[in-house]
Amino acid sequence: MPDTTTAPVANIADFKFLEDVKVVDFTQFEAGTTCTEALAWMGADVVKVENPKLGDPGRRLRPGQPDDDPYYFHVFNANKKSIAVNLKSEQGLALVKDMIRGADVMVENFAPGAIERLGLSYEVVKEINPGIIYAQIKGFGEGSPYEKNLAFDMIAQAAGGTFSVTGEADGPPTRPGISIGDTGTGMVMAFTIVSALNKRKETGEGHHLQVAMQDAILHYMRTNFATTGRTGKPAGRAGSKIADTQSAPKGLFPCAPGGSNDYVYISTSAANPEHWNRLLKVVGREDLIGDERYLTPRDRVANEAEVDEIVSNWTRTQSKYDAMEKIGQEGIPVGPVLDTMELNNDVTFEQRGIMQTMVHPQHEPFKMPTWPVRVDGRPTRVEPSPMLGQHTDDVLRDWLTLDGETVAELKKDGAVK
Amino acid sequence: MPDTTTAPVANIADFKFLEDVKVVDFTQFEAGTTCTEALAWMGADVVKVENPKLGDPGRRLRPGQPDDDPYYFHVFNANKKSIAVNLKSEQGLALVKDMIRGADVMVENFAPGAIERLGLSYEVVKEINPGIIYAQIKGFGEGSPYEKNLAFDMIAQAAGGTFSVTGEADGPPTRPGISIGDTGTGMVMAFTIVSALNKRKETGEGHHLQVAMQDAILHYMRTNFATTGRTGKPAGRAGSKIADTQSAPKGLFPCAPGGSNDYVYISTSAANPEHWNRLLKVVGREDLIGDERYLTPRDRVANEAEVDEIVSNWTRTQSKYDAMEKIGQEGIPVGPVLDTMELNNDVTFEQRGIMQTMVHPQHEPFKMPTWPVRVDGRPTRVEPSPMLGQHTDDVLRDWLTLDGETVAELKKDGAVK
Numbered sequence: 001m002p003d004t005t006t007a008p009v010a011n012i013a014d015f016k017f018l019e020d021v022k023v024v025d026f027t028q029f030e031a032g033t034t035c036t037e038a039l040a041w042m043g044a045d046v047v048k049v050e051n052p053k054l055g056d057p058g059r060r061l062r063p064g065q066p067d068d069d070p071y072y073f074h075v076f077n078a079n080k081k082s083i084a085v086n087l088k089s090e091q092g093l094a095l096v097k098d099m100i101r102g103a104d105v106m107v108e109n110f111a112p113g114a115i116e117r118l119g120l121s122y123e124v125v126k127e128i129n130p131g132i133i134y135a136q137i138k139g140f141g142e143g144s145p146y147e148k149n150l151a152f153d154m155i156a157q158a159a160g161g162t163f164s165v166t167g168e169a170d171g172p173p174t175r176p177g178i179s180i181g182d183t184g185t186g187m188v189m190a191f192t193i194v195s196a197l198n199k200r201k202e203t204g205e206g207h208h209l210q211v212a213m214q215d216a217i218l219h220y221m222r223t224n225f226a227t228t229g230r231t232g233k234p235a236g237r238a239g240s241k242i243a244d245t246q247s248a249p250k251g252l253f254p255c256a257p258g259g260s261n262d263y264v265y266i267s268t269s270a271a272n273p274e275h276w277n278r279l280l281k282v283v284g285r286e287d288l289i290g291d292e293r294y295l296t297p298r299d300r301v302a303n304e305a306e307v308d309e310i311v312s313n314w315t316r317t318q319s320k321y322d323a324m325e326k327i328g329q330e331g332i333p334v335g336p337v338l339d340t341m342e343l344n345n346d347v348t349f350e351q352r353g354i355m356q357t358m359v360h361p362q363h364e365p366f367k368m369p370t371w372p373v374r375v376d377g378r379p380t381r382v383e384p385s386p387m388l389g390q391h392t393d394d395v396l397r398d399w400l401t402l403d404g405e406t407v408a409e410l411k412k413d414g415a416v417k
Numbered sequence: 418m419p420d421t422t423t424a425p426v427a428n429i430a431d432f433k434f435l436e437d438v439k440v441v442d443f444t445q446f447e448a449g450t451t452c453t454e455a456l457a458w459m460g461a462d463v464v465k466v467e468n469p470k471l472g473d474p475g476r477r478l479r480p481g482q483p484d485d486d487p488y489y490f491h492v493f494n495a496n497k498k499s500i501a502v503n504l505k506s507e508q509g510l511a512l513v514k515d516m517i518r519g520a521d522v523m524v525e526n527f528a529p530g531a532i533e534r535l536g537l538s539y540e541v542v543k544e545i546n547p548g549i550i551y552a553q554i555k556g557f558g559e560g561s562p563y564e565k566n567l568a569f570d571m572i573a574q575a576a577g578g579t580f581s582v583t584g585e586a587d588g589p590p591t592r593p594g595i596s597i598g599d600t601g602t603g604m605v606m607a608f609t610i611v612s613a614l615n616k617r618k619e620t621g622e623g624h625h626l627q628v629a630m631q632d633a634i635l636h637y638m639r640t641n642f643a644t645t646g647r648t649g650k651p652a653g654r655a656g657s658k659i660a661d662t663q664s665a666p667k668g669l670f671p672c673a674p675g676g677s678n679d680y681v682y683i684s685t686s687a688a689n690p691e692h693w694n695r696l697l698k699v700v701g702r703e704d705l706i707g708d709e710r711y712l713t714p715r716d717r718v719a720n721e722a723e724v725d726e727i728v729s730n731w732t733r734t735q736s737k738y739d740a741m742e743k744i745g746q747e748g749i750p751v752g753p754v755l756d757t758m759e760l761n762n763d764v765t766f767e768q769r770g771i772m773q774t775m776v777h778p779q780h781e782p783f784k785m786p787t788w789p790v791r792v793d794g795r796p797t798r799v800e801p802s803p804m805l806g807q808h809t810d811d812v813l814r815d816w817l818t819l820d821g822e823t824v825a826e827l828k829k830d831g832a833v834k
Contacts, residue, residue: 017612020619030640042612062663062687071646075639142794143769146752149745154659155752158682163657163669164756165594166583172669173678173754175657176593177582179640184597187604192790194611195434195459201618202437211790214752215771218786222492223447223596224757229488229783234678234756240580240592242571246479252580252589261590261651265575270479328566335563335572335631337590339581339651340641352560354632366646369635373609373628374558 012353013378015371018044021197022399023105024096025049025080026120028056030153030179031137031213032109033076034186039105039193040079041371041380047395048077048386049096052084052417055388070363070385077385078358078370083396084389084417087118091415096120098400101129104200105193109137112148122208131206133196135189141212151213156181160217161235165224168239185216246270248300248307249279252337253315255323263337264315264323270297278330283314353379360384389417429770430795432788435461438614439816440522441513442466442497443537445473447570447596448554448630449526450493451603456522456610457496458788458797464812465494465803466513469501469834472805487780487802494802495775495787500813501806501834504535508832513537515817518546521617522610526554529565539625549623550613552606558629568630573598577634578652582641585656602633663687665717665724666696669754670732672740678759681732681740684750687714695747700731770796777801806834 021044025036033056040046050056059073086092097120100106106125108115115121115136122134139151146159154175157163162181167174189211196207218225224235227244236243240252247270255262268275273296277289288310294300300307315323320336327334338346344367349355353374357367361384370382396402396416410416438461442453450473457463467473476490500516503509514537517523523542525532532538532553539551556568563576571592574580579598584591606628613624635642641652644661653660657669664687669680685692690713694706705727711717717724732740737753744751755763761784766772770791774784778801787799813819813833827833 015612017609017616019616021615038608042609057688069643069647071643072640074646075643141769141771141791144765146741146745149752150748150750151752152684152750154657154682155684155750157752158669158680158754159752161755161757161760162593162595163680163682163754164678167591167594168588171585172657173680174584174591176579176595176597177584177641177652177654178579178593178597178637180593180595180597180601180637183637183639184601184604187601187608188788188790191455191604191608191611192434192459192788192792194608194615195432196792198438198611198615198618199434199436201615208793209790210794212771215766215769215786215789218760218766218771219789220595220597220600221757222600222786223489224594225761225785226486226488226492228757228761229491229785230486234758235594237594240571240589252575261581263575263580263590265571265580267569267572271474324563328563331567333567333569333572335566335568335574335576337575337580338578340578340638340645341651343578343635344642344645348561349632349635352558352632354558354629354635368642368646369632369639371605371609372632372636373605373626375609375613376625377559377627 011378012356012381013375014043015041015375015380016043018042018194021045021105022103023047023107024099024103026106026108026110026115028109029058030076030182031185032107033058034183035135035137035190035193036080036107037076037078038186038190046080047099047391047399048080048082050082050084050388052086052389055082055084059388071366074358074360074366074385075368079383080386081391081395082386082388083392086415089413089415091410091413093119095400095410095415097128100125100132102399103129103132104197105133105135107135111150112138126206129206131200131204133193133200133207133209135193135209137185137189137211137213139213141215142210144212144214153179153181156213156217160214161221161224162217165235165237167237169237173237180220181213181217184220185211185213188216188219240265245301247297248304249311251308253308253312255315255318255320261337261339262320264320264327265335265337266311266327267333269333275332276300279311279327279332282326282330283311285310356382358382358384362387392416428795429773429798430792431460432458432792432797433460435459435611438462438522439520440464440524441516441520443523443525443527443532445526446475447493447599448602449524450475451600452552452554452607452610453497453524454493454495455604455607463497464516464808464816465497465499467499467501467805469503469806472499472501476805488783491775491777491783491802492785496800497803498808498812499803499805500809503832506830506832508827508830510536512817512827512832514545517542517549519816520546520549521614522550522552524552528567529555543623547623548617548621550610550617550626551623552610552626554602554606554628554630556630558632559627561629561631570596570598573630573634577631578638578641579634582652582654584654586654590654597637598630598634601637602628602630605633605636657682662718664714665721666728668725670725670729672732672735672737678754678756679737680754681737681744682752682754683728683744686750692749693717696728696744696749699743699747700728702727773799775799775801779804809833
């Protein structure tokens with residue numbers, strides 16, 4: 001089991017890859033916020049434009065109940081600023097247009113048609129700033145029969161195929177427990193935005209970028225589409241096995257003390273015959289080396305239930321950490337099933353800066369995953385998610401050079417807060 | 418059911434956002450190839466450096482068996498070039514170093530230590546080209562107790578937490594059927610690379626980028642970590658339901674004719690009381706509007722089994738497409754569970770260019786998902802995955818200005834093929 005007692009501070013940096021990039025951020029919930037948070041991790045100046053009343057609905061997932069969940073907002077809005085603007089007021093809308101005039105990127109993921117009704121369609125915005133990268137994230141694509149439909153992550157995942165390949169072979173389709181419809185979509189858009197910025201340095205040209213969550217999921221389903229290419233059939237589901245596998249043992253094996261996540265995944269390779277022999281040694285069954293029932297990967301697939309039992313008889317006597325260590329050091333691909341608490345308690349993530357504690361002026365300190373890529377050996381620093389309107393004054397001063405008096409006037413008029 | 422009879426050609430473009438970017442690509446299988454394919458979709462000049470014998474092992478997942486699966490390689494290597502170089506030969510290694518000298522990016526995802534043993538560690542490469550963005554993808558991070566371990570997608574997913582949140586509440590942890598450990602990791606790296614390139618246009622400075630698949634998965638698990646922040650407990654699994662939901666009905670509902678993927682996902686919102694009343698109308702149970710047993714979201718969660726039965730009694734009489742249409746047009750979030758064949762057969766993806774047919778000189782035409790983001794209304798064009806060494810001559814001429822005679826000599830010496 002990993003050491004959970006000490007957490008030396010990682011050598012953290014502030015990534016400045018996008019420090020010259022200004023982003024006007026109209027995103028909410030997860031898909032859009034993921035996109036702009038990625039830009040913020042890279043050092044972009046990301047300003048969330050929020051309504052002064054409640055802000056991003058992701059700030060409070062349970063309206064009317066005590067606000068015990070700032071965590072959801074934290075994980076999608078680290079390192080951003082917030083300005084509270086009433087877009088329904090003429091002055092508020094004019095201010096936002098001024099921000100757009102000086103911005104490099106605008107991102108939104110409102111319901112279909114909403115940004116246009118606010119008076120900030122691409123046609124309007126490109127008149128204000130022809131060089132802007134204008135990015136829209138929706139549930140379904142323009143031209144899809146469902147283009148006007150609302151979508152949340154699980155809707156897009158169902159319609160994008162992930163449910164159909166997840167779950168037991170004889171059971172119902174199952175939701176993958178991660179919001180790939182949201183974060184996965186945010187990532188393809190963030191990548192396209194920065195690619196567009198790369199070209200814009202030369203041409204100065206703006207672009208209109210659009211992605212649908214259903215479409216983005218197909219990108220994460222490419223292995224499954226390859227399977228369909230080969231078989232001519234829908235890609236199936238097989239619990240934790242790989243459907244149509246070429247090798248055994250491959251799958252989950254139960255460990256001590258038998259808790260709901262006490263398993264290791266072992267994946268012996270069809271291409272490396274030594275994996276099986278080495279595994280037999282680890283599990284104390286050298287007597288089966290050379291046994292014809294289990295000689296080739298094909299033999300082992302044919303006798304998979306027996307093979308799995310041979311391995312399980314040993315894994316049941318080991319903690320998942322011990323099993324991982326003993327199998328892994330023999331060069332056999334293996335991993336323990338870890339849950340979010342176990343990952344939280346593994347101090348090596350903090351030592352490496354992959355998890356950091358967000359220190360927030362209002363909420364409890366919160367340890368969370370940060371940007372996973374290290375640059376020159378260092379992770380990027382987490383900064384707190386913004387309070388609603390926390391940076392209204394700063395942004396009006398720094399982006400629009402408004403003086404304190406003007407800002408006070410705007411607040412009195414209810415244009416900003 | 419969507420129209421499957423006609424497929425007008427989408428208005429396809431060639432994205433040129435990264436046309437000035439040269440990538441030396443040492444990637445294989447999925448995580449690395451996803452990263453460089455993303456760069457290729459954006460127009461980068463991506464050259465896969467492959468060993469002349471077999472190339473990327475992703476070209477043939479079943480060694481020794483007939484090569485009936487080019488699809489796996491296609492989906493991860495569209496729009497790239499291939500040069501076949503013997504890195505064990507002095508001449509071959511020197512050639513690759515010459516390519517690196519003129520490149521902007523180098524990416525590799527070999528097993529831990531392998532690229533260093535080949536003589537192409539970051540220390541060596543930055544001597545050759547101090548401005549290069551040098552990107553490495555591994556299973557586990559430097560400083561992790563498992564840093565030397567091999568990892569495939571399912572290993573990284575188990576150790577990154579996705580299994581622990583997928584599956585039935587009372588069942589074992591379950592593999593999400595998508596290779597998020599691979600494609601998800603490739604995406605965070607591709608995004609960081611283009612961000613680094615953005616800065617480099619100013620500074621000329623190179624960087625060493627590193628990501629681990631286990632770490633990258635935490636990024637896709639942020640919602641689950643937020644849950645743990647709130648509850649202090651591991652995020653759980655709940656089949657296709659959302660654990661600790663605030664609203665019902667929310668989940669999968671069975672449709673006619675009862676096939677293994679004949680379901681719709683319906684997600685009524687706690688914040689919009691009209692969803693339930695409208696749904697009652699759709700399912701022909703206006704008589705229950707105002708019924709106290711189901712009045713508030715909390716009431717419906719308390720009586721979820723009854724609520725689900727009320728809705729299921731109707732959905733069982735509908736195809737998933739009909740259910741989607743009838744529920745969706747009332748503004749209620751809903752999506753059918755679609756499998757890869759159904760998605761393949763839905764011609765609207767082709768009409769929009771989200772799926773395109775790869776026409777390959779050697780293999781059958783293959784319809785596959787392409788880059789999901791549209792630019793100015795247009796998708797980017799798919800080009801065939803390269804045959805092994807297909808571009809050896811072109812690359813040696815275009816990148817290194819070698820003449821035909823020199824290339825012939827190199828081939829004779831076995832340095833390239």
